[in-house]
Amino acid sequence: MAGGFVSQTPGVRNYNYKLTPKVFVTCFIGAFGGLIFGYDLGISGGVTQMEPFLEEFFPYVYKKMKNAHENEYCRFDSQLLTLFTSSLYLAALVSSLFASTITRVFGRKWSMFLGGFTFFIGSAFNGFAQNIAMLLIGRILLGFGVGFANQSVPVYLSEMAPPNLRGAFNNGFQVAIIFGIVVATIINYFTAQLKGNIGWRISLGLACVPAMMIMIGALILPDTPNSLIERGFTEDAKKMLQSIRGTSEVDEEFQDLIDASEESKQVKHPWKNIMLPRYRPQLIMTCFIPFFQQLTGINVITFYAPVLFQTLGFGSKASLLSAMVTGIIELLCTFVSVFTVDRFGRRVLFLQGGIQMLISQIAIGVMIGVKFGTVGTGNIGKTDANLIVALICIYVAGFAWSWGPLGWLVPSEISPLEIRSAAQAINVAVNMFFTFLVAQLFLTMLCHMKFGLFFFFAVFVFIMTIFIYLMLPETKNVPIEEMNRVWKAHWFWGRFIPDEAVGVSAAEMQQKSV
Ligand code: BGC
Numbered sequence: 001m002a003g004g005f006v007s008q009t010p011g012v013r014n015y016n017y018k019l020t021p022k023v024f025v026t027c028f029i030g031a032f033g034g035l036i037f038g039y040d041l042g043i044s045g046g047v048t049q050m051e052p053f054l055e056e057f058f059p060y061v062y063k064k065m066k067n068a069h070e071n072e073y074c075r076f077d078s079q080l081l082t083l084f085t086s087s088l089y090l091a092a093l094v095s096s097l098f099a100s101t102i103t104r105v106f107g108r109k110w111s112m113f114l115g116g117f118t119f120f121i122g123s124a125f126n127g128f129a130q131n132i133a134m135l136l137i138g139r140i141l142l143g144f145g146v147g148f149a150n151q152s153v154p155v156y157l158s159e160m161a162p163p164n165l166r167g168a169f170n171n172g173f174q175v176a177i178i179f180g181i182v183v184a185t186i187i188n189y190f191t192a193q194l195k196g197n198i199g200w201r202i203s204l205g206l207a208c209v210p211a212m213m214i215m216i217g218a219l220i221l222p223d224t225p226n227s228l229i230e231r232g233f234t235e236d237a238k239k240m241l242q243s244i245r246g247t248s249e250v251d252e253e254f255q256d257l258i259d260a261s262e263e264s265k266q267v268k269h270p271w272k273n274i275m276l277p278r279y280r281p282q283l284i285m286t287c288f289i290p291f292f293q294q295l296t297g298i299n300v301i302t303f304y305a306p307v308l309f310q311t312l313g314f315g316s317k318a319s320l321l322s323a324m325v326t327g328i329i330e331l332l333c334t335f336v337s338v339f340t341v342d343r344f345g346r347r348v349l350f351l352q353g354g355i356q357m358l359i360s361q362i363a364i365g366v367m368i369g370v371k372f373g374t375v376g377t378g379n380i381g382k383t384d385a386n387l388i389v390a391l392i393c394i395y396v397a398g399f400a401w402s403w404g405p406l407g408w409l410v411p412s413e414i415s416p417l418e419i420r421s422a423a424q425a426i427n428v429a430v431n432m433f434f435t436f437l438v439a440q441l442f443l444t445m446l447c448h449m450k451f452g453l454f455f456f457f458a459v460f461v462f463i464m465t466i467f468i469y470l471m472l473p474e475t476k477n478v479p480i481e482e483m484n485r486v487w488k489a490h491w492f493w494g495r496f497i498p499d500e501a502v503g504v505s506a507a508e509m510q511q512k513s514v
Contacts, residue, residue: 017162020246023169027160029217031172033112033153035210036119037146038180042327043203044085045303046188046320049310053200057084057132079440085303086439087136091143092150093432099151100425104270107223107231108159111152116215119145120208127205142207143432149214150428154412155420159224160244163479167341167409174405175334180210181302182327189320225254226417226481229261253479260481264418274419274426278501281493282415285472286423287430292464293407294434296357297457298399300442301326301392311446312368312388313380322389329393333400345476346406347468353402354465358458360395364388365454372451403464407431413475414483416501 047053054062061081095118103111122141129135154173161169187206191199225244228237237257241250274283300308305326309319337349367388371380380388411427412420445453473490475483488497 017164017245017247019162019165020244022246023160023162023244026221026244027157027169027172029221030112030153030156030160031176032210032214032217033115033149033156034173034176035180036115036142036149036207036214038177038182039184039207039210040088040142040146040180041177041299041302042181042184043188043207044088045306045323046185046192047200047203048081048085049306049316049320050188050192050200050203052195052197054081056197057129057135079444082440082443084135084139086436088139088143088146089432089436089439091140092147093143093429093436095144095147096151096425096428096432097147099148099428100270100421102148103152103155103227103424104230104421107227108152108156109218109221109223111148112156112221113215113218115145115148115150115152116211116213116218117145118142118148120211120215123205123207123211126207127201129201129204138204145211147428147432150408150431151421151425154408155424156221156224158409158412158480159226162245164477165342166413166480167346167476168338170409170412171334171338171341171405173408175331175338178327178331178334178400178404182324182331185320185324185327189317189324192316192320226257226260229257230264230417234258256479256481260417264416266418270419270422274422277496278498279415279419279423280496281487281490282419282423283426285414286411286427288464288467289407289411290427290431291434292460292467293403294431294438295457295460295464296399296403297361297438297454297460298396298404299435299438300453300457301396303439304442305392308392309389312385314385325389326393326396330396330400330404333397334405337401337405340401341405341409342476345474346410347472347474349402350406350468350472351465353398353400354461354468356398357395357402358461358465360391360398361454361458361461364391364395365451365458367391368454369451410472410475413480414487416484417481 051062054065058081099111099114102114118141122138122143122145125134125138125141129138154170157170157173158166184203188203191203193199194202222240225237225241228234228240238250238254241254241257242248245253273279305323306316306319309322310316314322341349367384371384408427412424415423442453445456449456471492473486473493475486478486484497484501487493488499488502
């Protein structure tokens with residue numbers, strides 16, 4: 001069978017623009033939005049390892065950690081401690097739903113600004129926390145910030161970028177996320193060595209830096225032509241399009257944006273409309289892609305790499321160091337996606353990365369199983385521990401050029417304007433919900449499922465790879481307002497897209513599609 005892919009989508013135009021400094025700088029600043037998310041992802045795991053932090057807020061976990069050596073799998077299992085990490089994601093889930101209205105009505109940049117602002121206040125609460133209530137309020141504010149930024153930034157980048165480089169530009173968001181993670185891990189490495197409460201306070205308080213970057217960035221950023229048209233500033237939109245494309249010959253793309261906007265004006269309720277059958281492919285994808293992204297199990301590594309490494313018998317310092325190494329590998333490997341996603345396409349990266357993750361996860365599960373068994377006792381030799389770290393790096397590399405960046409890119413580029421903000425909100429909400437679940441349940445799952453946890457995620461990676469193979473059409477180089485044609489030409493989704501949505505007769509599409 002055709003495997004559900006389209007080699008060349010009928011009727012799709014290719015504007016073929018050059019890269020202008022303006023679009024480059026704009027998207028570079030826009031991508032800062034990923035920093036706040038990344039900083040937080042990277043800081044939590046290390047802070048929850050710091051003894052003064054645990055002693056201050058989670059004395060029960062502290063005592064347990066000090067005493068328990070019988071069962072390695074259950075050393076850190078505490079619902080309250082994980083709630084500290086995961087509360088943020090529930091807040092982000094809620095705020096992403098509000099953010100979609102702000103993004104649509106006021107423009108993408110104001111959601112980014114609000115994101116930076118609430119994150120900034122949250123970082124102050126956390127840095128100065130005196131009790132667990134302040135800590136949790138801070139986390140919730142940080143979560144609001146992340147929800148706003150994650151809802152608006154990927155859409156901003158996808159709309160600003162020239163179609164033939166959209167993948168690379170959008171991946172800037174993921175690069176910023178990982179950069180934030182790496183910086184946070186490095187900061188943790190040093191602050192963990194400070195005596196008393198100052199270490200964790202610095203780690204949590206420094207979240208104000210990426211917050212300020214995105215706030216200031218959002219103030220100076222222009223809005224996207226798509227959003228300007230959507231809000232009635234047609235003339236400004238044309239000028240903006242000409243300036244970011246570096247040519248006055250933008251008529252074709254401009255007309256596509258106008259047409260998309262006209263169509264979107266007939267849609268008064270994006271939330272109700274996204275449920276219509278004609279948006280079924282986008283709805284399914286915006287739910288399944290973030291769900292699968294989280295079910296790769298990546299955040300087991302992101303949040304708990306230091307815990308995992310300690311479980312493997314590494315010392316506390318060596319664990320933080322290993323977490324730093326995996327972060328740097330993830331950062332470098334994300335660039336593989338930046339440079340190949342618009343050439344090889346999204347599908348190739350998804351499929352290759354999926355297979356790589358699958359194999360490494362199974363190998364990690366087997367090794368940990370052999371060493372610790374189901375009882376969770378035993379000692380792991382240096383060579384074996386290093387081998388497991390190497391396997392974790394291979395797994396992380398696979399994620400870094402597939403599900404990591406593509407989990408944000410694909411949902412932000414597949415929806416028509418009229419439902420784009422709502423679809424992106426769903427993407428963030430689903431992503432945050434499952435980030436929350438994994439963060440909340442991982443330590444308990446490790447305690448109960450033991451090494452089987454790695455097989456659990458491997459099963460999902462297997463399913464998602466098949467899903468992509470069958471259900472995701474290739475979207476590389478397709479102008480964002482022309483995406484309906486891609487869906488129309490797909491062997492399965494085509495039936496949901498009405499002919500008038502693509503302006504081509506069904507028979508014609510059938511004939512041209514692979
Ligand atoms: C995911 C996060 C993950 C991060 C780093 C992002 O794309 O959404 O959940 O922590 O990549 O791996």
